[in-house]
Amino acid sequence: MIMASATHTAPGQAERPRSVQRARRIAAAVTDPELPMLTLQDLGVLRGVEVDRERVTVTITPTYSGCPAMATMADDLVHRLRGAGFIDAVVKISLDPPWSSDWITEHGRAALRQAGMSPPSPAPRSPAPTSARDPIPLRLGPTRRALTCPQCGSNAVESVSEFGSTACTAHYRCSVCREPFDHFKEF
């Protein structure tokens, strides 16, 4: 464990990479371990990068409460920042406001399509209901989504399962090209 002192004043400090823009750029480029086509910035989980003297503090938010990728994201962030000279880097968690798939950037949506995944439509409950005055309606019918197959562009697609290979995806199949694909759930 390396915890650099905040009062560290080694020679050559002037050359130390201290710019917040640079730290932001490095943090923003770290990718999701489960969806490596998406950067944390594109996924919308990167909530802030702050530089205070020697310390870089990156704030991220979980997509789902049990997202198993959080630890790896934090680890990767610290590692990349260290590699770029930000020796004292810490990662903080933010739970509020809760993450929404609406936060995936346009660039991220294009990257998902490029990788054969279908990007989310606007989230139906975003932001989360703020009080009990507004009960969430039951949805017993199949979730209707106007999707196109990321492989062939056909809109003749069928849902296989609302739960895909990761917490954030549903599983679909294209009726035309017959390819299965993951759809990033609206959340």
Place this chain on the structure above:
Amino acid sequence: MTSPSTEHDQPADHDNAYAGLLVNDTHWAFGTDFTDPLAGVDTAVPDGIEPSALAAYCLMLGDDALVLSHRLSQWCSNAPDLEIDIALANIALDLLGQARLLLARAAAADPSVRPALPAGSPVPDEDALAFFRDGHQFRNVRLVEQSSGDFAATIVRLMFFSCWRLALLQRLVDSRDPVLAAIAAKGVKEVAYHRDFAGRWFVTLADGTEESRRRIVGAIELIRPQLAELFTDHPVEAAAVANGFGIAPSSTAAEVDTVVDQLFTAATLQRPQEPISTPEATPSGRDGQHTEALGPMLTEMQSVARAHPTGSW
């Protein structure tokens, strides 16, 4: 506060699953030094809230999620088909995440809830609570600890549980404890999804074959005696209401009732007549009085952690 700093220096290489193995083992057990799910979150208990009351309340909500998560995860590789296997595992994961946050919140509010472990044990608070408490220290409702039974029973339980928990979490979004409110707001989105999944299967099975309908009806009969507990206000919950950070479960009964009615109507099933909100006077799971189902489940769930109380995962 735990720092996520690690000493390994290999590039993050997600193309090669073995790349980090020999360099830094800690990366591959249960992750990294990043053990605190509330790292950097302000966990100061707001003025006017009794920390021990907040902790006791969070343990209840956390234990409900933890125990049902474990029951659902027992379906892994046993579900009727692969899609259901994955769905149940995903739901279990969401609940485990909620449990982790809630148990961590409980320990941050009142460190005395953490069970004693050997000196120097690196086990984080939420793991200590999950793996080193005995059955009588668990505060979950009894509904969640029962064996899952068949797929119909699993669905019926998940449906009732999700309807109830969704109503609770939705109200907890206004909790005076900002941490609990934030955990609830995340959970609302997840549990709404679980409820839809369980509700669809409830209707599908009730409207399926004679056998699937028979099983659904049997499952309802089986869990009916355990539903009253969900809506019985425990003194810890009453204190949480008085303190402005918690919800009286009885206050959700009408809303849950409406949703359950919709589900029974959609499934063309006659709903058993008596109200589900019959108060229960006897000690409950909330008091640590559990059924015989919990012990064996905990033995399995806790065995590895207890064998290595100073292990670093």
